Amino acid sequence: MTDSTRVHYQEELQNLEARALEGLDMVAAQLDRAAEAGEHQDTELAELVVASDDVIDGRYLEIHQSILTLLATQAPVATDLRLISALLHLIKAIERMGDQCVNIGKLIPIAGHEPPADERIIKDIRTMGQQVRAQISQAKRAFETRDVEMARDLVHQDDLVDDLNKEIFRIALEIGDDHDRREWAMTMILVARAIERIGDNTVDIGEQVAFIVTGLFREFQDASHPGEPVPQP
Amino acid sequence: MTDEPRTERAATRLGSNHPSIALEADFEGRLSAGTKETVFALRDLSVHYAEKPAVKHVTMDIRRNEITALIGPSGCGKSTLIRCLNRMNDLIPSARVEGELLYHGEDLYGPKVDPVQVRKLIGMVFQKPNPFPKSIYDNIAFGPRTLGMKGDMDEIVERALRSAALWDEVKDRLGDNAYGMSGGQQQRLCIARCIAVEPDVILMDEPCSALDPISTGKIEDLMMDLKEDYSIVIVTHNMQQAARVSDRTAFLIVELTADETNRWGEIVEYDDTEKIFTNPSDQRTEDYVTGKVG
Numbered sequence: 001m002t003d004s005t006r007v008h009y010q011e012e013l014q015n016l017e018a019r020a021l022e023g024l025d026m027v028a029a030q031l032d033r034a035a036e037a038g039e040h041q042d043t044e045l046a047e048l049v050v051a052s053d054d055v056i057d058g059r060y061l062e063i064h065q066s067i068l069t070l071l072a073t074q075a076p077v078a079t080d081l082r083l084i085s086a087l088l089h090l091i092k093a094i095e096r097m098g099d100q101c102v103n104i105g106k107l108i109p110i111a112g113h114e115p116p117a118d119e120r121i122i123k124d125i126r127t128m129g130q131q132v133r134a135q136i137s138q139a140k141r142a143f144e145t146r147d148v149e150m151a152r153d154l155v156h157q158d159d160l161v162d163d164l165n166k167e168i169f170r171i172a173l174e175i176g177d178d179h180d181r182r183e184w185a186m187t188m189i190l191v192a193r194a195i196e197r198i199g200d201n202t203v204d205i206g207e208q209v210a211f212i213v214t215g216l217f218r219e220f221q222d223a224s225h226p227g228e229p230v231p232q233p
Numbered sequence: 234m235t236d237e238p239r240t241e242r243a244a245t246r247l248g249s250n251h252p253s254i255a256l257e258a259d260f261e262g263r264l265s266a267g268t269k270e271t272v273f274a275l276r277d278l279s280v281h282y283a284e285k286p287a288v289k290h291v292t293m294d295i296r297r298n299e300i301t302a303l304i305g306p307s308g309c310g311k312s313t314l315i316r317c318l319n320r321m322n323d324l325i326p327s328a329r330v331e332g333e334l335l336y337h338g339e340d341l342y343g344p345k346v347d348p349v350q351v352r353k354l355i356g357m358v359f360q361k362p363n364p365f366p367k368s369i370y371d372n373i374a375f376g377p378r379t380l381g382m383k384g385d386m387d388e389i390v391e392r393a394l395r396s397a398a399l400w401d402e403v404k405d406r407l408g409d410n411a412y413g414m415s416g417g418q419q420q421r422l423c424i425a426r427c428i429a430v431e432p433d434v435i436l437m438d439e440p441c442s443a444l445d446p447i448s449t450g451k452i453e454d455l456m457m458d459l460k461e462d463y464s465i466v467i468v469t470h471n472m473q474q475a476a477r478v479s480d481r482t483a484f485l486i487v488e489l490t491a492d493e494t495n496r497w498g499e500i501v502e503y504d505d506t507e508k509i510f511t512n513p514s515d516q517r518t519e520d521y522v523t524g525k526v527g
Contacts, residue, residue, distance in 0.1 A: 006524040075473055077510040080523045215512030 009074050013083065016070065020063045020087050023094035024140045024205075026056050028133055030101035031198065035129040037108050038191065041115070049105030056098035063091040082215060086208035090143065093201040097136075100194040100201075107191050116181040121168050121188050128164045128195045131157065135202040142209045151206035155220045161199040168192045269296035272434060272464045273318060273341075278332035280313050280322060286497035287313040291332070293483055293503045300456055300465045302475035302506065305485035306521070310498025311468040314485070315436050318466060319355035320348040353380065356427035360439040362419030364411035364426075369394075369403050372411050372422055376430040389429055396462075397425035398455050417448025421455065428459075435459065437467040441474065453478050472522055475506065482509040484518045 030049055037045035067084055070076060076084055135157050142151040169192075172185035203220055211217045222228060273295040280287045288310030295301045295318075303311040313322065320341065322328040334341045341351060353376075364372050373390040376382075382389065390407070394400040399421045403414070411422055420440060427435055437456075441449040456465055456478050469475050475482050483503040489496050502509065502518045513519045520526045 010525065077472070077476065077522050078513055078519050081511060 006074075009070075012070065012074075013076070013080060016063065016066050017083065017087060019059070019066075020091050020094070021140055021143060023056060023059050023063070023091060023098075024136050026059065027094055027097040027101065027198070028136045030056070030098060031129060031133055031136070031195075034101050034104040034108075035126070035133075037105065038111075038125070041108065041111070041113055043109045046105040046108035050102050053098050053102045056095060060091050060095040060098075063087065067091075079212065082212050086143075086212045089208045090205055093204050097198045097201045100198050103194045104191050107187050107194075111184055111187045112180075115184045116178065117184060118171060118175060118181070118188075120171050121185065124164045124168050124171075125188060125192055125195070128161050128192060128199075131161050131164075132195050132199045132202070135161075135199055139202040139205040139209075142206055146209060146213050148210050148213050151209035152220060154203045154206040158199045158203050161196055165192050165196040269299065271295065272297045272337065273466075274333070274335040274338075276333035276335070278314075278317065278330070278334055280310070280317060281329045281331070282325065283327040286495060288485070288498040289488070291500050293500060295464065295466060296481065297464045298460055298462075299480040300460050300467060300478050302479035302482045303466065303468045303485065304470075304472055304475050304482060304521075305498065306487055307470075308496060308498070309485040309487045311485055312438055313498070315357075315438055315466055315468050318434070318436055319352050319357055321352075321357065323348050353430050354432055355434040355436060356430065356432040357436040357438065358420070358423050358427055358440050361443050362416060362423050364414070364419050364422050366410065366412060368408045369411050369414070369422065370407040372426055373429045376426060380430055382430070393425040393429035396428045396459070397421045398451065398458070399425055415448070417444050417451060420444060420448065420452060424452075424455065424459075428463075432463065434464045434466065437465065439468055439470060442470060449474070472510075476510045479506045482506045484509065484513075484515075484521060486517055486521075 030052060033045055033052070034049045036042065037049060067088055070084060135154055138150060138154060138157065141147070142154070169189055172182075172189050175181055175185045207217065207220055210220075271294045273293075275291050275293050275295075278291040279289045291314060303314060305311055316322045317330055317334060318341075322330060330342055336351075336355070340346070365375060367375070370390055373393050374386050377384075377386065377389050391400060391404075394403060399418065402418060403409075403422075411419060414422060420443075424435070424440075441452050444452065453474065456467070459465060460480075467475070467479065481503065482505075484501050485498040486501045487496050488499050502513060502515045504514065508514075509518060510522055513522065
């Protein structure tokens with residue numbers, strides 16, 4: 001049992017994984033553009049973010065179809081089967097992350113050209129964006145290297161994002177009586193929420209890394225029972 | 234079939250007064266819901282042809298009313314192993330079996346055990362359908378007649394053909410020669426012939442490798458039905474078939490001496506089929522079932 005077989009199939013599977021993981025690079029680029037558009041109130045760049053989502057959607061459809069073909073023609077089992085299941089989750093997470101970037105892109109023009117901004121919120125959103133950007137890279141590395149510890153660390157990384165999201169909400173509640181300022185703050189809550197969801201998606205991807213490696217699926221954190229320990233594989 | 238518990242029937246028909254079989258029968262009604270009774274217990278079983286080893290150190294329990302699949306590359310000893318289970322290797326003069334093979338707790342290779350009786354209780358279906366050059370009816374009736382089984386022969390034949398999901402296709406031509414049937418029908422006839430003598434276990438050595446996908450599907454459906462009443466052991470090269478039909482799967486590998494003059498099979502992993510095909514414990518199993526090595 002030394003000769004390698006099914007070489008084309010293995011190449012196809014590796015290529016499929018690489019193409020799916022490239023989707024994370026696309027999301028990172030979209031998040032960068034959305035952050036820059038928000039920073040400079042650049043509505044044209046925001047529109048580009050919205051339009052560019054078609055590329056991510058296209059990648060989702062391409063990977064989805066390739067997975068169906070592999071399932072139908074190659075009958076993958078064992079680690080290959082777990083990888084393919086994980087890739088389905090991964091590409092769906094990427095598609096959702098892309099949609100959150102679109103949401104941010106659509107919110108930027110609503111905030112207005114020279115909004116009555118609160119510096120604390122601007123700063124927190126910037127930090128959230130940078131943190132989630134790093135989480136996207138970490139999720140990709142963990143997936144590529146099948147590093148469960150790196151994947152599990154995404155939970156701790158994401159705690160910072162969750163805290164900032166709550167902080168923005170708190171500041172918005174106390175922002176005062178000015179109508180325009182409150183409206184801007186509400187819009188920023190939605191932007192923060194979109195970034196926070198992208199962070200959650202990176203944790204979901206981390207869970208898929210653990211599934212590929214261990215064969216057992218466990219949520220790193222149980223949202224319906226926060227604070228309770230989750231059994232680990 | 235009688236209502237007599239199968240284990241007790243097996244013990245009686247094997248012509249043995251071995252206490253372990255009686256014990257097995259005593260406990261039959263008291264097995265807890267989650268416990269699967271062991272039909273075959275193989276303990277460090279090895280088979281040699283002359284001085285050449287074929288399989289070595291096989292230890293496994295084969296459970297009742299389950300389908301157990303043996304998979305592995307060519308030359309790993311799957312067929313040798315399955316042939317041990319009803320002493321078919323006795324027919325090869327140079328074959329030598331070492332270790333322990335317990336059938337319902339009794340040594341299958343014990344001095345008082347009659348191999349002919351063994352093969353009645355533990356039937357075998359082969360790769361190529363091998364009906365007798367007789368009518369469909371006579372193919373089924375041959376075994377029961379030879380054994381002197383009592384009862385209405387028409388009923389025995391009908392029951393066996395129904396059990397093998399063949400009755401509706403052949404009931405109007407029972408007198409026709411079996412050679413006129415399709416390959417898939419012939420294989421189901423062989424299964425019916427096996428069932429007609431009321432065995433305890435059915436061994437299948439690549440039963441679908443000569444059949445088209447439709448016939449294969451019918452045999453696989455039939456196996457799923459038959460495991461309600463029988464224990465089945467199947468050797469297959471088709472891993473998807475093992476994944477589809479079996480409850481437990483044993484993966485065997487070919488081992489070689491350093492100078493490559495001798496090769497034999499050994500069990501690498503034996504576990505629930507779902508585990509073998511979704512998350513095997515041994516990297517060699519992983520590599521084989523995913524097709525990375527052949």
